Structure formats: C-alpha cells, structure tokens
Amino acid sequence: MQLTVKTHAQTEMIDLTAQIQKLLSEHGVQEGICMLYVPHTTAAVTINESADPSVREDILMVLNQMVPWKAAYRHAEGNSPAHVKASLMGASQLVRIENGRLALGTWQGIFFCEFDGPRTRKMDVALIAK
Ligand code: ZN
Numbered sequence: 420m421q422l423t424v425k426t427h428a429q430t431e432m433i434d435l436t437a438q439i440q441k442l443l444s445e446h447g448v449q450e451g452i453c454m455l456y457v458p459h460t461t462a463a464v465t466i467n468e469s470a471d472p473s474v475r476e477d478i479l480m481v482l483n484q485m486v487p488w489k490a491a492y493r494h495a496e497g498n499s500p501a502h503v504k505a506s507l508m509g510a511s512q513l514v515r516i517e518n519g520r521l522a523l524g525t526w527q528g529i530f531f532c533e534f535d536g537p538r539t540r541k542m543d544v545a546l547i548a549k
Contacts (some may be wrong), residue, residue: 420442420543420544420545420546421541421542421543421544422435422438422439422442422541422542422544423539423540423541424531424533424539424540424541424542425537425539425540426462426531426533426536426537426538426539426540427536427537428533428536428537429533429534429535429536429537430479430482430483430504430533430534430536431479431532431533431536431537432465432475432478432479432530432531432532432533433530433531433533434469434475434528434529434530435529435530435531435542436469436521436523436528436529439453439455439521439529439544440520440521442544442546443516443519443520443521443546444519446546447519448516448519448546448548449516449518449519449548450516450517450518450548450549451515451516451546451547451548451549452513452514452515452516452546452547452549453513453514453515453516453521453544453545453546453547454511454512454513454543454544454545454546454547455511455512455513455514455529455542455543455544456510456511456542456543456545457505457510457511457531457532457540457541457542457543458510458541458543459505459510459540459541460502460505461498461501461502461504461505461534461535462505462531462532462533462534462535462540463504463505463506463507463508463509463510463531463532463534464508464509464510464511464512464529464530464531464532464542465478465508465509465512465529465530465532466512466514466523466527466528466529466530467527467528467530468526468527468528469526469527469528469530470526475530482504482507482508482534485507486500486503486504486507487500488500498535500534501534501535502534504532504534505532505534508532512529514529516546516548516549
C-alpha cells in the first residue's frame with residue numbers, strides 16, 4: 420500500500436499516525452508488524468512526540484542548524500542539505516501491531532519528514548500479520 424503525502428513547506432514534519440492507524444483498521448490486522456518506507460532521497464520517516472507540536476519545530480530547527488542550506492556542497496541539483504537530512508532521519512520505521520492498534524508509546528506519533536518541498540510524496544505501508 421502507498422499513502423500520498425502533500426507537503427507544504429521546504430522543511431516540514433507531517434503527523435501520519437491517524438492515517439496509518441486507519442489503514443491498519445481497514446485491513447483488520449490484529450497482531451503483526453507495520454513497516455513504513457519512504458521511497459525518496461530527500462524525505463524521511465521518524466517517530467517522535469506528537470502531543471506537543473513544538474517538539475517537531477525544535478527537531479527541524481536543530482536539523483537546519485546542523486545542515487545549513489548554503490555550504491560548499493558539490494551536488495549540482497542544489498539540494499544536498501535535503502539529502503543529508505533524509506539520511507540522518509532514515510527511510511524506514513517498524514511498529515508492532517497489537518490488538519489491531521499501532522503499539523506506539525503514549526506520546527509517540529509517526530511523522531513524514533519533508534526536506535525539499537513542497538511536493539507530492541509517497542510513503543509505502545506494509546502490514547505483516549503474525
Ligand atoms: Zn538532489
């Protein structure tokens with residue numbers, strides 16, 4: 420399965436937890452593993468706090484400080500910082516499925532990370548039933 424993700428900024432974290440849980444509920448998987456994979460070189464997926472939106476703002480602030488947009492990059496496309504951030508955050512995540520729910524911690528959410536937007540993106544979702 421694939422989710423379509425419309426991003427709205429150059430750098431952005433979008434909470435997809437509810438959409439992924441909806442897919443899981445529609446497919447009726449009770450126990451197993453949910454595999455998430457981002458098939459892009461300038462986007463990523465991460466799991467972090469979803470209760471306080473300022474946490475994702477702080478994560479993006481630190482990433483932007485660590486990886487400045489302007490530097491002596493060699494990649495001619497001009498989006499090397501987006502490639503670097505994508506590798507720092509990673510292209511995949513695994514979440515256990517328990518009683519038909521994503522077994523996330525109380526404060527955790529699943530975030531699509533855009534680093535070279537705005538664009539229309541994809542995220543692969545594979546549900547592996549036990
Ligand atoms: Zn590039």
